Amino acid sequence: MTRMVISRLGGLATTLLLASVAIFGSLYLAPGSPEDVLFGTRQPSPAARAAVEHQLHLDQPLPVRYWDWLTGVLHGNLGTSMVTQQSVASRVGSGLGTTATLVLIAVLFVVVFGIALGAVAALRPGAVDAAAGAVTSVTVTIPPFVASTVLITVFAVRLGWFPSSGIGTGFGGRIHGLILPACALAIMNCGFLARVTRNALLDQLGREHVQTAVARGLPRAIVLRDHVLRNALPPISTAAALLTSGMFASTLIVETAFGVPGIGQLTITSVAQKDFPVVQAVSLLLVAAFVVCNALSDLLQALIDPRLRSTSGRMA
């Protein structure tokens, strides 16, 4: 188990390093550059342009710039924003808590409602299963941007229950402001997780070892908890991890739609401004979230299924 954790941490570091190269390269090779944004519509003299480029280190070759950036990061310095001249760490840090809270609420919604819906469908064949199936097939067709529009129109504008843009202050106000965006993130994923849960539970319900548990006269609740649900958890947790990392990516859309001051909104703004150090940092955060989600799901699976424990160093 310890070996597995260590190997996963090593995997995380490797993935982040490779991702940083890829992101760094693609940012600087893409057309458009930060000094254009800074100059706006003004036409600078070649000397002025060169001065700015020199100040931003844009006149150095790409590998040198990458090396400077990397050594900075290893010393805890993520650089400074090219646009606002704030440190990247403070720009990213202020939105990080908000986005993490938003995704956490959404994950709670997805796990609670997705598993409940899937479990009801699996355990009550016939009409209930069909009804649950109808609900999931509708929800899986509602991506976050559609859900955002609908939720804002109904619950924020018409009913006025929630703010339509921005979040409140204080803990309660922030949570209240994040409920609608979390719903927008969660709806489609609830449907997906419900489907995975239903199929995983049905698969286990048909297994021989469950028949053994029933044949021994165990109470149904025990059979369901210790044999059906427990053994169905690996596929469910894999799906939940994948959906969670997807939700981190969807914050780009949802935070912009709801005016939530988080990492997602910051990403969109920084990309528009070609603020490379900030984009670099938030992209790596997204990659890290992805890798951590999958590592957590693998650890959970190894906790549940002893057959996976001996094979260490499995990569996601």
Place this chain on the structure above:
Amino acid sequence: MSADTRALLEIENLTVRLADPAADDAPKPLLEGISLSLAPGEALGLVGESGSGKSMTIRAATRLLPPRASVEGAIRFEGTDVTRMSGPALRAYRDTGVGMVFQDPRAHINPTRRIGAFLTEALVRNRGVGRREATARAAAVLGEVGIDDPARRLRQYPHELSGGMLQRVMIASVLLAEPRLILADEPTTALDVTIQSEVVGILDRLRRDRGIGMVFITHDLDLALAVCGRVAVMYAGRIVELRDAKDLHERAAHPYTLGLLGSRPSIDVRSARLTAIPGRPRGAFESGPGCAFADRCAHAQDVCRTTPPEPVRFRDGDVRCHLLDQIHSVPTAAREGGAA
């Protein structure tokens, strides 16, 4: 047949049908008119080709049929009708009355939980035995079924044990519950030949020592004859012949049973599978209005194809065949004809 109060398990005219959700036609029969009874401490063998309904019979006896199955007839355990048991009564019957030993222990034991959890679960959950006490009992029973170092085994997971070991664990789990009836569904088919006889030996010894009744399913007629006092031969969802094991070689009467006996390579070499009769095995739902064996039977006449034979008493056994008197009027000639 009236309710025999001394019987441990009594099945009377059991018919099981299964509705096919895809088709609208009438539910197809899986078992038809099964009747048998078992005394405490007795061993009854169920033999027959694949698909003849052996597993269905004992699944019906523990109410483990597929959800769409419908059941007619009576299944009584110690005089109580199993088919009408309520939830708690059914759980109590499954807990203390009957124990199942399945064919494939690797599939039938939860792979994610330790052997100790598997063995103690029923004691802890059903009877409120403390975990420590349950573990001590489990270790003792593992010793009884010939597993060394029980303390270590209890901490292991199923994938760390061999198939033979796991089947012993399965048997140990049944013994821990101290049931009065064991239903063993091909308990040795998934095991190596050398392990097979050991596992059968354990079951047989425990049955004798503890007076547990046992229904023993196997493809292997010789094994059934060795382990069981009586043997029921099944074909297409029916019991075609039921008689004492010691009589079967000399006095078998049904053409199908004769075919099974004749299909063995020799008396000394154990036959692997009962398949050497011309034609392929039939399910109950595939048979016509008459005798299910008619189109594979060398003696079949018109009556066999139109009227289902009822069981009749013949040579101290119960046999379903219209033609017993004709076939067995000249015993030696008939024996050869039946095996052809």
